[in-house]
Amino acid sequence: MSSPALVLAATPIGDARDASPRLLEELAGADVVAAEDTRRLRRLTERLGIEVGGQVVSYHEHNEGTKTPELVARVAGGSRVVLVTDAGMPSVSDPGYRLVSACVEADLPVTCVPGPSAVLMSLAVSGLPVDRFCFEGFLPRKAGERARALQALAEEPRTMVFFEAPHRLAATLTTMAEVLGPDRPAAVCRELTKTYEEVRRGGLAELAGWAEEGVRGEITVVVSGADPAATAVGVDQAVAQVLARVEGGERLKTVCREVAARTGLSAKVLYDTALGSR
Secondary structure (H helix, E strand, C coil): CCCEEEEEEEECCCCCCCCCCHHHHHHHCCCCEEEECCHHHHHHHHHHHCCCCCCCEEEECCCCHHHHHHHHHHHHHCCCCEEEEECCCCCCCCHHHHHHHHHHHCCCCCCEEECHHHHHHHHHHHHCCCCCEEEEECCCCCCCHHHHHCCCCCCCCCCCCCEEEHHHHHHHHHHHHHHHHHCCCCEECCCCCCCCCCCEEEHHHHHHHCCCCCCCCCCCEEEEECCCHHCCCCCHHHHHHHHHHHHHCHHHHHHHHHHHHCCCCCHHHHHHHHHHHC
């Protein structure tokens, strides 16, 4: 009999052959399998040639509030509860954190079946520095909020990883180019481990132009961190350069973009600061 615990089980992000032997064992031996999408779980187990041994319940963002206490009670009562999401690791931009937190608070065992990760795979194939990185998940959907979120990351020195929906990719990359600089190195990773896997590398402006044609599939965006040497130029010094050129007759927005590209500073910060100084 398996010991009681909450088990976070990573599932394949595309290719079912990436499923680990431990994942198959946990699914077959669980007392309860909580799945983000029970239909996807059924399709996965069919491809893997196994049957779930215990009860299958639905657990997603819309029922976390009501299902979490039930699942905690099951673990407390001696059950082994396996949590799976549609792809990758539960709780990483997927349901799971609330359940983990509740189990930890109840002093119940929580463990994990490691496995495929879009975050780590995209980092590995991006060609960008991987010694230090941060995961930012999905950016806000609204343009203004998205720009502000990116502005807060303008001087982040670590490589950044984002998830994005295909229909918002072009807009997101365009905003990234405006805020972080058009030549900031980046990579768009699409359909990782699947038949049409693709990795596009280049500057943010170049990638934004490519995405305008339309992109399909699951998307991960990896963006290089700010260059410390480039950001050595302070905002005040850069704004002084901007104002000097504007006084010479150049257009403020154009100058801000060019200075931002050269210094690694945010074009929006330069623009807003320059406006406030005039």
